[in-house]
Amino acid sequence: MEDIARLALVEQSLRDVDSYSKVLYELLNAIYEILENPHDDELRTLKSEVLLNVLHSEAFTDYLKYIGFQQDGNNYTYPKEEALGKLRVAQAAIERKIYFCCGSLHRTQRRVRSSQLLQPKKVKFAPANILETNNSFLLKIENLFNNMIQYESSELQELAREQIPLVKLQLMALDRVRDQQRKIKTGEIKDHDLSFELALLLELLGWFKHRFFSWVDAPACCACAAPTVCTRTEIMTNDTETCRVEIYKCKSCEAETKLPRYNDPRTLLRTRKGRCGEWANCFTLLCRALGYDTRYVFDTTDHVWCEIFDNESNQWLHVDPCEGQLDAPLMYCHGWGKKLSYVIAFSRDDLQDVTWRYTMDHKEVLQRRNLVEEATLVQSILTLRQHRQRQVSAARRLYLARRTLLELVQLMVERKPGEYESRGRISGAREWREQRGEAGxxxxxxxxxxxxxxxxxxxxxxxxxxxxxxxxxxxxxxxxxxxxxxxxxxxxxxxxxxxxxxxxxxxxxxxxxxxxxxxxxxxxxxxxxxxxxxxxxxxxxxxxxxxxxxxxxxxxxxxxxxxxxxxxxxxxxxxxxxxxxxxxxxxxxxxxxxxxxxxxxxxxxxx
Structure with a gap:
């Protein structure tokens, strides 16, 4: 717990609780900004007057150097070559310190919101309704890309963070990192160090699957709790959305039970149940709330999941919250036996055809793609991408362009499945999985x-x-x-x-x-x-x-x-x-x- 010990030295040095609290929040805000915008060199230099005024404290400057900042004259800058994982660990330590000192990080966030602390600058994206086409597949892509804007709401992200036992997950992630380091040093395993960023993601994934969200095939009867069977679907409109509702009839008392298929992530934070659509929707929000660059991934053979950008390896990693799987992209075509044709991934400011990451025989896949001409699909993606990225900074556009180029090279490689990509689907009832042909x-x-x-x-x-x-x-x-x-x-x-x-x-x-x-x-x-x-x-x-x-x-x-x-x-x-x-x-x-x-x-x- 060296991080907490060093923060305690800073507290002793400042000798004022209010000043120390302001320093913690300002530094946490600066870290949020860097993690959210790793491409922006200007944000890597500390400029807050609150922080600049305490640079006389040797304990504070020592802490800055400890978490990766370098002194350049009178400035302290986080270098581009320094791994962002250090900042993730520092972020976790500061959040724990705030939690232990104030009782709840989230209550403190609301208390200081008026002073704009813990409020990283966010681009207010405008939706893109620009495709001149009647092709339903292309219009679906445009609609899903527009839906990603909802996850950027600061108020919605704060609500999501309130649901996460963040301090507990951070401590578990640190234990996971240290356990990996111990096993490497003792020769138990031959592997690379696990970054704190990925360790926290693994803990979030496990908590979400086993503690927070639940799968629903057919709801129990609302009157007698007996099994039910779906008889029809209806459309429901409430204050926040219009969604489909499945109507189930009890096999025993014949009472009807409704299962709304909500799309509003705010509602899903409350209901905490559904199938893959609800799971991926809610998990995307939680990942964005923790600062992960997140994609919502849509598959035309009726499944959705997520991707997270890993700053350590500079690549997108497959994450399926329903299955509790990380980085097993071939499990759908190999383990489940799905005949994939189109897999499209959407983030806040980019979209990509990632079918090739999830398939092994690219030539065979091309023969199944008949929803739109390939050139038209590429042009539509480029049009939507350009419209969205005109709304971000030039530095962000350059960063995204380089990242896209690297990803295109990665997508060209046909992989062979690994051990965790061989199993069939585990989410959902056995009969339902067998009916869909996904039981592997x-x-x-x-x-x-x-x-x-x-x-x-x-x-x-x-x-x-x-x-x-x-x-x-x-x-x-x-x-x-x-x-x-x-x-x-x-x-x-x-x-x-x-x-x-x-x-x-x-x-x-x-x-x-x-x-x-x-x-x-x-x-x-x-x-x-x-x-x-x-x-x-x-x-x-x-x-x-x-x-x-x-x-x-x-x-x-x-x-x-x-x-x-x-x-x-x-x-x-x-x-x-x-x-x-x-x-x-x-x-x-x-x-x-x-x-x-x-x-x-x-x-x-x-x-």
Missing amino acids: KHTFHLAQKGTYDILYYTALDKYEVVLDGKEMQTIATWEAGVYESHEVFRKVENDWQMAYLAREEGESEGEITWRLAAEQGLMCTELTLQMGFAEYEGGRVECSVQFDDNPPEPAKLGDSCTYSRHFTSCRVRVRLRGGGADWQNAQLARQPMAARQHTLRLRATAI
Whole structure:
């Protein structure tokens, strides 16, 4: 906590609570300005009279140098080559100091609003209604670009900040940064330092998914809490918007329950529920409220998410609040199986066709793009971009142009999916995900007569498919071989050198299913299961087997369990639950990292 200690020295040096408070707020305001406008060299030099008047304090100037400012004569400037991550850490420390001294950062913000403190200069953007076209896709792009203006409201951002347990998330982010540094120094992992900016984003993402927002498939009946089914949609108008309303009928008492699909982010801060549209909408606002350069990303195959610009790597990072995923852009086409055609990203002062970041075969994607001529799409994006960017400073325009050029180069590269881009969708009910074809299903097809062994190696994170003792196929990553999974991940304990499958942190239950199916003309006569597992302090690993359309039946884990019967397909389902809040108390396929034997075996005989 060196930051807080140094701020305490500044407080002792000034010896006046009011003066110290003003210095904190003015410095925090200067930091906000730099983070919001990293391209503007003029804002990097401290000019506030309040700050200039305390440069006689050695403790204060030492603190300025500690957080990255350099002295140039009588001026203190934050150099362009200095990482912005230092300022993020300083911002967090000052906000914590204010919080602890005043009881609430947000109440203090409202108290000082009249003096224009904590009010970074914001451009008041004018919407662009300039496309001369009847093409509904292009008009949708124009409308979404205009919608980004709403997130720039200072009053709305302040309201959003009031919902965030910022000090708690900042402390958790610092712990995450230090833990990463410790693991790198001790050799537990080979990786780069984690910036505070990304660490805070990860904490915000986890809090938003598990604590703040909730997913709604079909609401419970408002009269008796029984399940409901959607029967129709209507249009509703209130004081702030006109939106669609889904009407659900109770399966028990037949009462009707309404589910408004709100678009107003102010309303979403209150309701805190919805599907991907509401999730991305609200998360975009929260990210802007914390100063992240944020994009709202629209996909024509019916999904939306966000992107955050990472100042450390100079690139946009994919963020999906529904899935709790950061930087896994290929999970839609690879894990979910979506056939993407157009993915458009919108920020406050720019927009971009980012389809190529989210797809692996660009030539195949081009064949699916038929909503508009490519040249017309490019020209429309350029027209909207130029209109919006005429409203920002010349320095900002130059910065955006350079950033766009770099991104275009990055978008030209076709990537291969990583481990976290192989899983299917986890948000929404299973039936809904399956209906949309986004469950990321994999089936082991038994195409020949013989005995098949599907073997999984946890340490190597791969499957082997063996037929009569001969290896037929290798599948990389556990997710690529599952029929479906929900809230499960592969955990590697670098300190204990162990690997296993577990439910995700913060979840009460995880589930994973494998499916085997005999090809037409074949039938299976026997199934053998063998899975390693570990249970601690009330954790439970439960397994069931379902043959064809018969009801599932319990299966024994550990030793081999054999079923002799005729079937054409089967599903092996494992649930990880119990053990209180500690997700590590239920582990499947636990194995030392140095081991090379399989931890899971599914054996089936096809005739």
